[in-house]
Amino acid sequence: MLVLEDVHTHYGKIEALHGVSVEVKKGEIVSLIGANGAGKTTLLMTVCGNPQATSGRVILQGRDITRDLTSNIMRSGISIVPEGRRVFSGLTVEENLHMGGFFNTKSEIRKSQEHVYELFPRLKEREHQRAGTMSGGEQQMLAIGRALMSKPNMIILDEPSLGLAPLVIKQIFEIIGKLREEGITVFLVEQNAHQALNLADRGYVLETGRIRLHDTGKNLLANPDVQNAYLGG
Amino acid sequence: MSEASLYFIQQLVNGLTIGSTYALIAIGYTMVYGIIGMINFAHGEIYMIGAYTALIAITGLATLGVSWLPLILIVALVCAVIVSSAMGWAVERAAYRPVRGRHRLIPLISAIGMSIFLQNYVHLAQGSRNIGFPLMIQGGFDFGGDDTFRGSISYMQMTIFVTTLICMTALSLFISRSRIGRACRAVSQDLGMANLLGIDTNRIIAATFVIGAALAAVAGLLLGMYYGSIDPLFGFIAGLKAFTAAVLGGIGSIPGAMLGGLILGVSESMTSGYISGAYKDVVSFGLLILILLFKPTGLLGKPEVEKI
Numbered sequence: 140m141l142v143l144e145d146v147h148t149h150y151g152k153i154e155a156l157h158g159v160s161v162e163v164k165k166g167e168i169v170s171l172i173g174a175n176g177a178g179k180t181t182l183l184m185t186v187c188g189n190p191q192a193t194s195g196r197v198i199l200q201g202r203d204i205t206r207d208l209t210s211n212i213m214r215s216g217i218s219i220v221p222e223g224r225r226v227f228s229g230l231t232v233e234e235n236l237h238m239g240g241f242f243n244t245k246s247e248i249r250k251s252q253e254h255v256y257e258l259f260p261r262l263k264e265r266e267h268q269r270a271g272t273m274s275g276g277e278q279q280m281l282a283i284g285r286a287l288m289s290k291p292n293m294i295i296l297d298e299p300s301l302g303l304a305p306l307v308i309k310q311i312f313e314i315i316g317k318l319r320e321e322g323i324t325v326f327l328v329e330q331n332a333h334q335a336l337n338l339a340d341r342g343y344v345l346e347t348g349r350i351r352l353h354d355t356g357k358n359l360l361a362n363p364d365v366q367n368a369y370l371g372g
Numbered sequence: 373m374s375e376a377s378l379y380f381i382q383q384l385v386n387g388l389t390i391g392s393t394y395a396l397i398a399i400g401y402t403m404v405y406g407i408i409g410m411i412n413f414a415h416g417e418i419y420m421i422g423a424y425t426a427l428i429a430i431t432g433l434a435t436l437g438v439s440w441l442p443l444i445l446i447v448a449l450v451c452a453v454i455v456s457s458a459m460g461w462a463v464e465r466a467a468y469r470p471v472r473g474r475h476r477l478i479p480l481i482s483a484i485g486m487s488i489f490l491q492n493y494v495h496l497a498q499g500s501r502n503i504g505f506p507l508m509i510q511g512g513f514d515f516g517g518d519d520t521f522r523g524s525i526s527y528m529q530m531t532i533f534v535t536t537l538i539c540m541t542a543l544s545l546f547i548s549r550s551r552i553g554r555a556c557r558a559v560s561q562d563l564g565m566a567n568l569l570g571i572d573t574n575r576i577i578a579a580t581f582v583i584g585a586a587l588a589a590v591a592g593l594l595l596g597m598y599y600g601s602i603d604p605l606f607g608f609i610a611g612l613k614a615f616t617a618a619v620l621g622g623i624g625s626i627p628g629a630m631l632g633g634l635i636l637g638v639s640e641s642m643t644s645g646y647i648s649g650a651y652k653d654v655v656s657f658g659l660l661i662l663i664l665l666f667k668p669t670g671l672l673g674k675p676e677v678e679k680i
């Protein structure tokens with residue numbers, strides 16, 4: 140589904156990814172964990188083409204997208220729940236969802252919207268409320284709902300649990316599990332390593348722009364290095 | 373009604389007339405600013421070119437022997453809107469897109485260059501003297517007063533009100549209800565995120581330039597007819613006034629631009645009526661300075677929440 144081959148990414152002259160190779164297969168949940176500043180967001184954003192990789196290749200569903208424009212990449216069956224949620228705060232919940240389904244027909248939008256409201260009944264209650272006035276958890280649900288509106292094959296999530304209460308985090312992880320059941324491939328970045336690896340088929344550990352480890356979720360959970368560094372010993 | 377209150381109402385009517393055209397032009401500044409955070413310094417020239425295009429169309433129809441007024445007005449309006457919209461699009465492509473994301477001064481200089489180019493182009497093509505604009509809508513009706521003093525509203529003023537009202541209503545509906553209008557609002561809040569949803573943000577940006585230019589063209593035709601003459605510097609002062617109106621109302625806010633235009637128009641006509649016409653620009657730019665000093669976000673500006 141998604142393959143990164145020896146990807147290097149720069150911000151100006153500074154290299155943030157030093158040759159990263161990652162594969163996410165169809166139907167999998169793959170978690171990427173790593174400390175602050177390791178380059179997790181950079182890796183996800185490189186997939187989206189903003190910033191573009193300076194060398195190496197990014198392949199999505201068999202197609203080389205390394206040099207594609209962000210807007211084209213994001214219309215080819217992939218969607219993102221970005222770091223910090225980035226809901227459109229002045230738009231209502233419903234308008235935010237419609238932005239997610241921008242390229243779909245009216246009837247497709249209606250169907251996707253119903254589906255999102257089934258997953259997150261809370262969003263239906265808040266349909267006409269401005270997104271900026273909702274709680275952090277509700278905004279996170281909206282960001283996920285918005286990403287689902289385009290009926291993606293693959294969804295990328297950047298720290299969806301950040302700053303949320305444990306109960307909401309649990310709910311978010313349940314939803315991510317449900318997405319897999321619907322056949323959506325999930326690429327998840329998390330600092331919440333325990334839950335992320337528990338849910339994942341496979342996981343990668345990113346350290347200062349390099350992949351240190353990759354293995355099944357279970358094996359990584361049991362790995363003493365991972366336990367020391369990311370699971371609080 | 374006493375003469376004093378009639379006089380006041382007369383000034384109010386005159387002020388609202390001019391103010392509503394300022395508002396039409398101000399929309400262009402505010403929408404572009406709301407989306408890319410830059411001032412379109414060539415906007416006054418786009419408005420001026422709209423007025424010239426309308427005049428050329430009117431003259432052309434006259435030589436063809438067309439004399440039915442509604443047809444003349446509609447053709448002039450359509451031509452002005454098309455040419456100005458194309459100019460708005462071209463200005464974005466030529467002066468803004470290539471330098472977007474650079475240091476803020478670069479697009480500023482590029483836009484000022486564009487404005488000087490357009491002004492001088494019109495100087496060359498149309499001459500620098502002012503040209504008479506046919507006064508096609510004449511007459512009006514009087515109200516109140518007696519033989520010595522009457523208030524009057526001309527049909528031209530009413531045309532300006534009604535046209536502006538239609539344009540503003542259409543724009544508000546477009547922004548609040550349509551798919552592209554929603555995308556404009558989304559892009560103005562978080563351009564990068566809109567891009568991450570697959571939206572070609574360049575096209576949305578171009579659309580805001582085009583919408584602003586189309587409204588400026590409408591104002592160009594209206595004010596050309598109202599004043600009865602145009603010249604290549606026609607856009608400069610009106611552009612400054614409309615920019616002031618946009619800042620007054622809160623740059624980035626569409627209702628702000630509407631309100632700012634009306635307030636500015638009314639304060640100018642009150643100054644002309646009660647003090648002296650010579651002071652009206654002093655009052656406008658004085659207002660600009662005051663608002664920048666005491667409330668830089670303008671009357672309705674909420675820069676963080678909703679810029680459009």
Ligand SMILES: Nc1ncnc2c1ncn2[C@@H]1O[C@H](COP(=O)(O)OP(=O)(O)OP(=O)(O)O)[C@@H](O)[C@H]1O
Pocket residue numbers: 150155173174175176177178179180181182222330
């Ligand atoms: N826009 C940018 N310009 C310059 N450097 C950047 C930019 N974004 C990130 N970096 C740098 O790239 C490195 C990786 O950052 P990144 O945001 O990808 O880390 P992260 O793993 O997502 O961290 P966090 O867990 O805090 O979100 C950091 O050193 C960061 O300072």
Ligand SMILES: [Mg+2]
Pocket residue numbers: 179180181222297
């Ligand atoms: Mg990050």
